[in-house]
Amino acid sequence: MRWHGQVVVDTSRALELREGSYPPVLYFPREDADMSRLAASPRHTTCPYKGEASYFHLRDGEQSVDNAVWSYETPKADVSAIAGHLAFYPDKVEIKRA
Numbered sequence: 001m002r003w004h005g006q007v008v009v010d011t012s013r014a015l016e017l018r019e020g021s022y023p024p025v026l027y028f029p030r031e032d033a034d035m036s037r038l039a040a041s042p043r044h045t046t047c048p049y050k051g052e053a054s055y056f057h058l059r060d061g062e063q064s065v066d067n068a069v070w071s072y073e074t075p076k077a078d079v080s081a082i083a084g085h086l087a088f089y090p091d092k093v094e095i096k097r098a
C-alpha cells in the first residue's frame with residue numbers, strides 16, 4: 001500500500017472483509033505498517049456490525065491526509081480477526097494486491 005509513492009504497508013497477510021453490497025475492504029496487520037506515518041485522530045465512529053472505529057491521519061512531514069485510516073481496536077466477536085489491523089480509504093492511498 002502506497003501513499004505519495006512511499007510504502008506505508010508491505011504485507012501478504014491482508015484480510016478481506018465483505019459486507020453486503022459494499023465493496024470489499026482490506027485490513028492490514030499493524031506490524032506490517034510504517035506506523036511512523038500515522039498520527040492518532042480524535043475521530044471515532046460506531047458501526048453496528050464491527051463496533052467502535054478509531055482513526056488516523058497520514059503524515060510525512062510536508063503532506064497529510066486527515067482520517068485516511070481506521071481501525072477497530074476491540075471489534076465485535078463476529079469480526080474479531082480484524083483486531084490489530086488497519087484499513088485505508090482507497091481514494092486516499094494506492095492499494096495493490098500481490
